[in-house]
Amino acid sequence: MNLKQLEHLLAVAEAGSFSRAAEHLHLTQSALSRSIRLLEEDLGARLLDRMGKRTELTPLGLTVASRARRILFESGELRRSAELLTQGDRGSISIGLGSGPGVMLMTPLLAHVAQHYPQVRLDVMRGSPEAHLALLRQRRLDALVVDTRGIVPAADLRIEPISEMRAGFICRRGHPLAQAGRPARFAEVAAYPLASTFLAADTVRIVVEHFGIEADPQTSMRLRCDEIGSVLEAVRVSDAVFLGIVGAARVGIAAGELTELPTDPPLRSHALFAMVTLTGRTEAPAMALVREFVAQRLRD
Numbered sequence: 001m002n003l004k005q006l007e008h009l010l011a012v013a014e015a016g017s018f019s020r021a022a023e024h025l026h027l028t029q030s031a032l033s034r035s036i037r038l039l040e041e042d043l044g045a046r047l048l049d050r051m052g053k054r055t056e057l058t059p060l061g062l063t064v065a066s067r068a069r070r071i072l073f074e075s076g077e078l079r080r081s082a083e084l085l086t087q088g089d090r091g092s093i094s095i096g097l098g099s100g101p102g103v104m105l106m107t108p109l110l111a112h113v114a115q116h117y118p119q120v121r122l123d124v125m126r127g128s129p130e131a132h133l134a135l136l137r138q139r140r141l142d143a144l145v146v147d148t149r150g151i152v153p154a155a156d157l158r159i160e161p162i163s164e165m166r167a168g169f170i171c172r173r174g175h176p177l178a179q180a181g182r183p184a185r186f187a188e189v190a191a192y193p194l195a196s197t198f199l200a201a202d203t204v205r206i207v208v209e210h211f212g213i214e215a216d217p218q219t220s221m222r223l224r225c226d227e228i229g230s231v232l233e234a235v236r237v238s239d240a241v242f243l244g245i246v247g248a249a250r251v252g253i254a255a256g257e258l259t260e261l262p263t264d265p266p267l268r269s270h271a272l273f274a275m276v277t278l279t280g281r282t283e284a285p286a287m288a289l290v291r292e293f294v295a296q297r298l299r300d
Helices: 003-015 018-025 029-043 059-087 099-116 129-137 201-211 228-236 246-254 287-297
Strands: 048-051 054-057 092-097 121-126 143-147 157-172 194-196 241-245 258-261 270-278
Touching: 003 018, 003 029, 003 048, 003 054, 003 059, 018 029, 054 059, 092 099, 092 129, 092 287, 099 121, 099 143, 099 228, 099 246, 099 270, 099 287, 129 143, 129 270, 143 287, 157 228, 157 246, 157 287, 194 228, 228 241, 228 246, 228 258, 241 246, 246 258
Parallel strands: 092 121, 092 143, 194 241
Antiparallel strands: 048 054, 143 270, 157 241, 157 258, 157 270
16 A cells, blocks of 8 residues: 555545546556555455446545545645755745735735745735635645635634724725715715625625615625725726725825725624634744734734
8 A cells, every 4th residue: 555546546536437537647547447456455345336437435445535635634744844844944835815815915925025034935826715725725825814704614724813804985085975074874875886896795794784775785786896906996096985894995095095985874894804724734934924924914
């Protein structure tokens, strides 16, 4: 029995067929079949049943596959630990950022690492929580910084809360509602194009509780985009009003181009940001500097 045979067994189990698994592993089907056969001979029992066009694990195969996942994980972590020890305080880090954290962290984090830790190799990606979780589980990302409301808790995920950041309405500084000198009612805000990212269900519920069913973002939003930066740029050059994390507009507010729009009643909603890593995975020493930087930047 060897690690490659266990890897081959898991590949067939996940693909459901020898042909698809062989293609994924870049092996011939005969070579894959021979590897599985040798593993079965070593264990003295069948591990896979061929059910027509589909291949499934036998009861013993299920047990072996469960242990194989742990063995392969620990093997990978052993190699990773050895690599990190030889790298000292350097190392490589790959971070996935959600939409809001991407606006607030991407450029400052790249600049911070370049200025203070030039020996660190840093890869930063933006994308959906679903895509990032898949890459995290494939060990192609070391950590995610996301709104936890888009993450389903699981045993293989370590979710470390970072901060709560409040939500609100943002418009350009010269917007008619910003010149009114009083908080705006939702009906007044909705007279202009409302813009947001695709909001979490909790946020939708809170908005409706505050302003009534007519404020349901599913019907009231006219502009929606996963990239907060693009939404805020549209707000900066038009009369659109952004609903989302106020901190995402920090740069535009500081530059005097954007402003927070008070409403009546005020919106009381927060995003819950966290760092998500794989349970039990060995971290590069430089991950500590990322944690510290993220904790400092992701706050109102």
